[in-house]
Amino acid sequence: MLDILIKNASELVTCKSAGPKTGRDLDALDVVKGGDLAIKDGRIVAIGHLNEDAKKIIDATEKAVLPGFVDCHTHLVFSGSREDEFALKTQGANYLEILKQGGGILSTVNRTREATPPQLLAAALARIRMASDYGTTTLEIKSGYGLDFQNELKMLAAVRCLHTNRRMESVPTFLGAHAVPQEFKDNREAYVREVLRMVEEFRRQSLAEYCDVFVEEGAFSAKEAETVLKGAKACGCRIKLHAGEFSDIGGVELGADLGATSIDHLDYISEEGMRLMAEKKIIGVLLPGVPFHLMTGHYAPARRIIDAGIPIALATDFNPGSCPTLSMQMIIALACRYMRLTAAEALNAATINAAYALDRGDRIGSLDVGKQADIIILNIPNHRQLPYWFGMNLVERVIKNGRIVK
Numbered sequence: 001m002l003d004i005l006i007k008n009a010s011e012l013v014t015c016k017s018a019g020p021k022t023g024r025d026l027d028a029l030d031v032v033k034g035g036d037l038a039i040k041d042g043r044i045v046a047i048g049h050l051n052e053d054a055k056k057i058i059d060a061t062e063k064a065v066l067p068g069f070v071d072c073h074t075h076l077v078f079s080g081s082r083e084d085e086f087a088l089k090t091q092g093a094n095y096l097e098i099l100k101q102g103g104g105i106l107s108t109v110n111r112t113r114e115a116t117p118p119q120l121l122a123a124a125l126a127r128i129r130m131a132s133d134y135g136t137t138t139l140e141i142k143s144g145y146g147l148d149f150q151n152e153l154k155m156l157a158a159v160r161c162l163h164t165n166r167r168m169e170s171v172p173t174f175l176g177a178h179a180v181p182q183e184f185k186d187n188r189e190a191y192v193r194e195v196l197r198m199v200e201e202f203r204r205q206s207l208a209e210y211c212d213v214f215v216e217e218g219a220f221s222a223k224e225a226e227t228v229l230k231g232a233k234a235c236g237c238r239i240k241l242h243a244g245e246f247s248d249i250g251g252v253e254l255g256a257d258l259g260a261t262s263i264d265h266l267d268y269i270s271e272e273g274m275r276l277m278a279e280k281k282i283i284g285v286l287l288p289g290v291p292f293h294l295m296t297g298h299y300a301p302a303r304r305i306i307d308a309g310i311p312i313a314l315a316t317d318f319n320p321g322s323c324p325t326l327s328m329q330m331i332i333a334l335a336c337r338y339m340r341l342t343a344a345e346a347l348n349a350a351t352i353n354a355a356y357a358l359d360r361g362d363r364i365g366s367l368d369v370g371k372q373a374d375i376i377i378l379n380i381p382n383h384r385q386l387p388y389w390f391g392m393n394l395v396e397r398v399i400k401n402g403r404i405v406k
């Protein structure tokens, strides 16, 4: 007897792929029309036209069934909000200028340092619930609003508490190199050494899978990032970078050289950087919510990035400063409008390729027999309507690990 049988979906959008999708293949979805999907013991056990008994039957007539979204880049644990800064930005203020004056990331650092662990966790849990409601079944979470040992530990401990959440799998990333904290502003090298000490200890406690660095003017140079990321690799961490958000200062070349799992943002990227990423098969995580929210008008050159052969993923970058949304549906809508992705490209980027950006492509990210049953049912008859309607929640049901959570 099956646990759940989803019947008669107008489209089962499988996003099936043996590896990260690139080039033309990114535009192919593998859709089963009028299909059924069977779930048992948390896994997908059959796809096609099925007539088995199940404890629960879900009628999906006129609905599209998709793999749950994988949001492979978020800063979900933090305290406070920055609507005051947003108001300034609508009047023309600049993100990096605000950071230079001790605002931006550093203002969230102050709020987060003040928060108690239960306060931090309660806020994170409310956000997990919201992300799940919008169809995300796995998300990555970066630290980086503590910027000292005790507070980075507090953030990563909060992420660990989220591990048992039934709606969401959370993947922890250490981002001690997010900004130089005020107390180290005249001694950057000492802070880099402190980051190295933290990564070693957090890795020893298995509190982080990845180490990330914000490579940017006003944050960390490629040279500083190299020191941090080499140290991280030496203690068994996989690596990611924030590169090319506002300028291209060598982060892409460094990430390619060190074998990063993904390099994220890429709003500014050179031809040579693209060639290197394609050659090393590094996932380019594009975050269109950022230029949208910051109103820069400068989006990653997605078509050139795809044509170069780089596997792209999409993510929210959810954070209080540069992208306050948890809606992967909104990100897909933006990617199609501003980066001119097709619906199929955006969907693959938000599911299977995003799963590969978290080294989980063999387990999640597609509807495939044997894979974890992380599935969403949308109130639309075909996947092309997903980017078309925008700013509304089209997700009707969410199944996580074979359990109905919405």
Ligand code: NIG
Pocket (backbone or CB within 6 Å): 075, 104, 105, 108, 214, 242, 245, 290, 317, 319, 320, 321, 322, 323
């Ligand atoms: O990905 N770039 C650095 N970090 C975030 C922004 C964090 C913040 O503004 O609080 C980002 O855009």
Ligand code: FE
Pocket (backbone or CB within 6 Å): 073, 074, 075, 242, 317, 319
């Ligand atoms: Fe980010």
